[in-house]
Amino acid sequence: MPLHPEPPWSKDHPDGAAHRRTEGHRTLTEAWRERVADAPDSPATVYFDGVMTAREIDDDSDALAVGLAELGVGRGSRVGVHLQNIPQYVLTMLALWKLGATVLPLNPMYRGQELRRLVEDAAPVGIVCADTQVGESRRTLSGSPVQWLLSTSDRDLQSRDDPRVFTPAERSFPSSDGDLVRLIEHHRGRRPPRLELTGEDIALLTYTSGTTGPPKGAMNTHANVLAVTSTFGAYVGLRRDDAVLAVAPLFHITGAVINAALALLHGCRLVFTNRFHPEVVLDAFTEHGVTFTIGSITVFNALSESPRATPESFRSVRALYSGGAPIPPATVERFRERFGSYIHNAYGMTESTSGVIAVPPGEVAPVDEASGCLSIGKALPHMSARAVDPSGTPVPPGAQGELELSGPQVVPGYWRNAEATATTFPSGRLRTGDVAVIDHDGWVYLVDRLKDQINVSGYKVWPREVEDVLHQHPSVHEAAVVGLPDDYRGEAVVAYVSLAAGTTATETELVAFTRERIAAYKRPREVHVVEELPKTLTGKIRRRALRDPDTGTPAGGPRREGGNDT
Template sequence: MPQDEDDRPWLPLYPPGVAADVATTDASLVHAWRARVAAAPTAPAVRYFDGVITAQEAEDRSNALAAALQSRGVQRGDRIGVYLQNVPAYPLLLLALWKLGATALVLNPMYRGQELRKLIDDSGACGMVCGDDAVDETRATVAGSTVLWILSSSPRHGQTRDDLRAFGSLDVGPVSPDGDLLALSEEFAGRRAAEPEVGLDDVALLAYTSGTTGPAKGAMNTHGNVLAVVRSYASWLALTPDDVVLAIAPLFHITGAVINCTIALLTGAPLVLAYRFQPEVVLEAFAEHEVTFTIGSITAFNAIYNLPQAGAEQFASVRALYSGGAPIPPSTVERFQERFGVYIHNVYGMTETTSATIAVPLRGRAPVHQPSGTLSVGVPLPGLRARVVDPFGHPVAHGEQGELELSGPQVVPGYWRKPEATEATMPGGRLRTGDGAIMDEQGWIYLVDRLKDQINVSGYKVWPREVEDALYEHPSVNEAAVVGRPDDYQGESVVAYVSLKPGRSADPDELRAFVRERIAPYKCPREVHLVEDLPKTQTGKIRRNVLRDPRD
C-alpha cells in the first residue's frame, strides 16, 4: 500500500522523551540566545585552543559588533558575507548580524575569483568579513560589486597557543583599510545597536547550494528554520549545558553553522573551535576539552582513524558521534567502533533543510538494506514529514524505490530571488530532494541511488559543470565530462574524462594543476582520463551515466 499523507511509522523508534513534533516558544534566534545568557552568563560559550569566551562576554562583544556594523549602514535584511574559517569571530558575527535582522551570507574561504564573485553578485551583499590573509585578493575579486566594505579578522585572535600545526605560519596579515573586527569590537565596547523587531520569517543564513538541479542557488534559512533544527536535534541528542560540542564541520557549511555552532550557542554547551580541520589538532581537542558531541564528514573521521597515535582514550568523553554529507560504508563504521569504542551514527540533511533532518537514534544502530548493502541514514527527526514518491509525486509503497520528498518547519521557504527554481524544487512546500530512496515499514530510510549528477565530496557539493567549465578553459581541451565515483575515504571523488583537440597535447597532471588554479581544491578531479571521444546520445548529449558506470 502507498504511504499515507501522515504516515509516520518511525515514531516508535524515537529515543525516550523525544516528542513527535518540534515546538519552540522562541521569537527568534536572538531571543533564544539571550535566554541562554540569562541562564548562565559566566558559563563558557566558546573555547578556542587555550582561549575562553563566556556567554556574557559573547553577548557584550556581539552587541559591540552589531553597533559597529550598524554605524556602517547595515540594516535589517542586508546580506553580509562571512568568509572565515572556524574562529571565535564567526559565532560573534552571526549573533551581531541576527541582532540587526541582517543575513549572514556564509562563504567557503576556499572559493576564489569568479566562484566567489558569482555568489556576491547574486546575493547583493553589501559588506564582507574575511581572514587577514585574504584581504587583498578579496578586495580585487569584489571590486565593482555591491560590497561597500571589507573587514578583516585574524585567526590568531582569541588564543595564545599559536599552534603551528593549525595556523601553518605566525605571519600577521594586513589589516583591511576598512577596519579590523577585533579593533571595532573594542572601539564600540559598551554600545548597543538599535535593534529592529526580528521574527521567525527573517532570513538568518543565506547558504548557497547546487540544490537538486542547476547552478548555485541561495537557500534562505530563516530564524524559524534554524530554531526548528536546533530544537529537534538537541532533543534527539538530549543535549544539555553539561555537553561539549566540537566543531569539526566548517562553520561556512550549513551543518557547521547550525548543528555545530548554533546548537551549542542556544543549548548552553561550550562550542570548541580549532580553526581549519587538522587531524592531529582535532584529535587532541577531543581529550583536552572532554568533547561529548560532534558531527563531521566521514572524510574527517577517516583522517583521524589514520593517525597512528589515535586511540580510545581520546574518545572517552564522547557520547554522540554523527557523520553526514556522504554515504558511509558499513565496514567503516565497524572498524571505527572496534578501534575507538564509539559508534558513528548516520545523519542526513541538505542546505534546503537547514542541515539535519534524518538521523539514526542515539544509542541505536543503523540497519543495512540487504539487497543493496546500504546503511540506513536514519529516521525523520521531530516535525519532519518524509515520503518516497514516484516521478508524479505520488507516494510509493514501503520497500519500493522512489525519490525522497521532505516537508516541515526545517525546509526553507525558497531560493533567494529564484521563484521558478523554488517552485520546481519545492512545489507546495514539499522539497523534492533528487535522492533515490527506500523507506521500510519501520520508517528507516535508505539512499540507494543518485537521481542527479551532483557529486558529494566529503559533504561538499560539486556540480560537474563547474569543473567542466574550468577544463574547457585549457587550450588543448576539446570535450570534457565530469562524474562522481564512489570513494571509501570521502564518499565520492571527482573524475574527469577529456578528449583533446587535434594536434594539441596535455597530460592528466597538467590538466589537474590547471583546474586547481581556477576552482576550490575539493572540486578538482582526483583522476583525469584522456579518451579519444566521449559517449553521446543520438542528439550529441554526453552520457555521464556511461562514464559513471560503464555497465550502463
C-alpha cells in the same frame, strides 16, 4: 490536525524529542538571550586556550552589532562571512541576527570568479574576512555590490599559536575599513536597539554546491534554524555540560546549524580548532572532553588514519554523527572495532537547513537486504519523509522512490530564483533528487542520486551498491563509481579507489573481489587505483569530476599499483 503529523514510528524517537520544540521563541536572538540569562558565566566558546563565556559573547556581539550598523548594516542586509572555524564567526552571526541582517556564509577557499559569482547574486553590503585575504578579496570584488571589508586575524582570541595551525607567514595588516576586534573594543558597552523580528526573517543565505548547475541561495529562516536546532538537539539528548566540536566547516549548513547554532542555543561549549587538522582535532577531543560532533565521513577517515588515534582519544564521546554522504557499513564497523565509538548516520540538505533524518543515539543502523545500504536513520520530529514516484505519488514501504521532505525545517525557496523554487519545492515539499527506500519501521535507506544512476544494457546500477562492496576490501580507503560511455553496453561501470596507508591492492585484484560479491552487470569493467579521490571542500566525493573526460587523470594523482602511504 497538525500540519505535519507524526509518523507511526515517532514513538521510537528518544524520550521527549517529539515535544521539545522552541514554540516560545520566534527568532534565534530570543533563544540566545534565554541561554545567556540562564547561565551567563558558563563557557560558550573554546579556541585552544581562549575561553569566552555566554555573557562575554553577548557583550561582544552587541558591540559588534553597533559597529556594523554604523557601516550601514540593517534589517534585511546581507553580510558575507569569509572565515575559517574561529570564534569571530559566531560573534559575527549573532551580531548580524541582532540587527535583523542575514549571514551569507562564504567558503574561505573561494577565490576569483567562485567568490565573485556568489557575491553578485547575494549582493552583500560588506564582507568579514581574514586579514590575510584582504588584498586579494578587494581586487576580486572591485566593482561588486560589496562596500567594505572588515578583517580579523585567526590568531586573535587565543594565545597558544599552535604551529600546526598557525604557520609562519608574511605579516598581515587589518583592512582599511576596520578590524573586527578593534571595532568591538571601540563600541564596548553599547547595545543595538532591539528589533521585533519574525520567524520568516532570513537568518542564513546558504548557497548550494552547484553540482547540478549554478549555485542557488537557500533562504534559511530563523524558524527553519530553530526547528532544526530544537529537534536535533533533543533527538541526540544534548545537555548543558556537553562540548560540541565545530569540525564541520561553518560556511556549510551542517557546521553553521548543527555545530554552531545547536551549541550556542543549547548552552553547550562550542570548541574551535580553526581549519581541520587530524592531530589538532584529536588533541581537542581529549583536552576539552568533546562529547558530540558531526562531520563528513572524510573527517573520521582522516582521524582513523592518524597513528596517534586510540580508543582513549574518544573516551568522552557520547555521540558521533556523520553527514554529507552515506557511510559504507564496512567503514562504520572498522571505526567501531578500532575505537569503540559508533558513527551514526545523519542526512540533510542546505534546503532542509541541515539534519532532518538521523540514526537515534545508541542504536545501530540496519542494512537494507536488497541494496546493501546502511540506513541514514529515521525522520526527526515534525519532519515528513516519504519516497515518491515521478508523479509525486508515495510508493509502498520497501519500494524505491525519490525522497521528498516537508516540515518546518524546509526553506521557503531560493533567493531571487522563482523558477528553481517552483521546480524543487512543488506545493512546498522538497524534492531531494535522492533515491530512497523507507521500510515499515521508518528506517530510511539512501540508494543514490537520481542523476548518478548507471544504465548497463538496460539494467539499472546504483554506484552506491558497488562502492559498498569495494569498501569491504581491507585495502580500500575510499571508493567512487561512475558510468562512462560504452559503445556496446551504453554505459560501463568504472570504479576509482584510494588505498589505506600501508596496504596494497592491484586493479585486477579489486575487479576479481567484486566478481565474487555482485551480479555480473554491476561489476566494474575497470578499477583505477589513484592517490586521492576528488572532493568538494566539505569532503564530498565529486563523481562528476570522475566522469569528465577533460580532467585528464581522473582523480588527483596517477594510476598506480602500490599502497597509499600519504
